[in-house]
Amino acid sequence: MSCRETKNLLNPYVDGELDSAGSLSVESHIQRCASCLADVERLHALASAIQSGGLRFTAPKRLKRDVNAAIRSASPRPSRSLFDWRWATAFASLALVLVLGWTLATKWTRSSEEAGLVNDIVSSHVRSMMANHITDVASSDSHTVKPWFGGKLDYSPPAKDLTEQGFRLIGGRLDYLDNRPVAALVYQRSQHFINLFVWPSNDAAIPQQDQLARQGYNLIHWTKAGMTYWLVSELNLKELNECARLLKEE
Ligand SMILES: [Zn+2]
Numbered sequence: 328m329s330c331r332e333t334k335n336l337l338n339p340y341v342d343g344e345l346d347s348a349g350s351l352s353v354e355s356h357i358q359r360c361a362s363c364l365a366d367v368e369r370l371h372a373l374a375s376a377i378q379s380g381g382l383r384f385t386a387p388k389r390l391k392r393d394v395n396a397a398i399r400s401a402s403p404r405p406s407r408s409l410f411d412w413r414w415a416t417a418f419a420s421l422a423l424v425l426v427l428g429w430t431l432a433t434k435w436t437r438s439s440e441e442a443g444l445v446n447d448i449v450s451s452h453v454r455s456m457m458a459n460h461i462t463d464v465a466s467s468d469s470h471t472v473k474p475w476f477g478g479k480l481d482y483s484p485p486a487k488d489l490t491e492q493g494f495r496l497i498g499g500r501l502d503y504l505d506n507r508p509v510a511a512l513v514y515q516r517s518q519h520f521i522n523l524f525v526w527p528s529n530d531a532a533i534p535q536q537d538q539l540a541r542q543g544y545n546l547i548h549w550t551k552a553g554m555t556y557w558l559v560s561e562l563n564l565k566e567l568n569e570c571a572r573l574l575k576e577e
Contacts, residue, residue, distance in 0.1 A: 328352050333363050335542055336457075339450045341370040349457075377439065386421075386428045394421055444505055449541050451502050452522045452559040455511070461520060462498030462513050472499045476510050482554075484510035484525040487574055494521065494570050514570065521560040521570060528555035538564065547571045 333356045339345050340353045357364040398417045455461045464475040472486040479501055488496045493516060500511040502524065509526040528550065538547045545567050547558040558571050 328356050335453045337366050338446050386425050447504055448557050448559055449544050463500045465498040467496050482527050486512055489573050492573050516562055519562040524557040527553055
């Protein structure tokens with residue numbers, strides 16, 4: 328296996344999602360490739376850091392001590408007032424520091440969750456092509472694909488046929504992302520495959536639309552009418568954007 332092929336498989340490999348043949352070919356490659364081996368070690372370290380929760384930020388005890396010391400040195404004479412403004416200010420500063428730390432920590436968790444989801448989406452896309460399992464139902468007819476999901480999912484994903492616009496619907500597949508079964512609709516543009524993942528989401532914190540590139544794949548994401556959409560392909564961003572635009576049209 329080449330380096331590029333191996334690197335595409337490292338995330339699912341570290342997550343234990345590869346079949347034994349896949350794991351074996353990754354292992355035989357990393358025995359002779361220092362670069363891929365280093366990547367595996369980094370991924371293992373990241374996974375265990377996230378699991379141990381050691382990434383959560385807590386304000387160090389030293390900070391509290393330093394704040395108190397700074398206040399003491401700034402006020403040589405003790406105040407006689409019952410309500411000491413300096414102490415109030417100190418506590419307010421400390422509270423602010425703690426709140427800031429907590430906000431940073433939640434933001435970090437949120438973006439690392441999103442990064443995890445993006446990796447899962449890319450892995451699903453790569454796996455669907457490598458394992459020769461791109462569709463569970465193969466049809467370019469949206470009247471066949473759409474009802475196929477009925478009974479398998481508790482929502483009805485759109486299955487828009489874009490053959491005339493150059494993006495041929497070739498079928499659908501059940502996949503598992505974001506801790507739930509999701510619909511994957513598969514389109515083809517010349518020799519390139521495009522996976523469209525769709526599932527219900529009313530998370531207002533997720534940006535309305537963004538696009539990014541990961542491991543040589545382009546991703547476009549948007550939300551609409553309570554559903555979240557992720558488009559992923561090795562197709563260039565311009566054509567993938569065109570596909571997204573057509574999918575969003577009423
Ligand atoms: Zn390599």
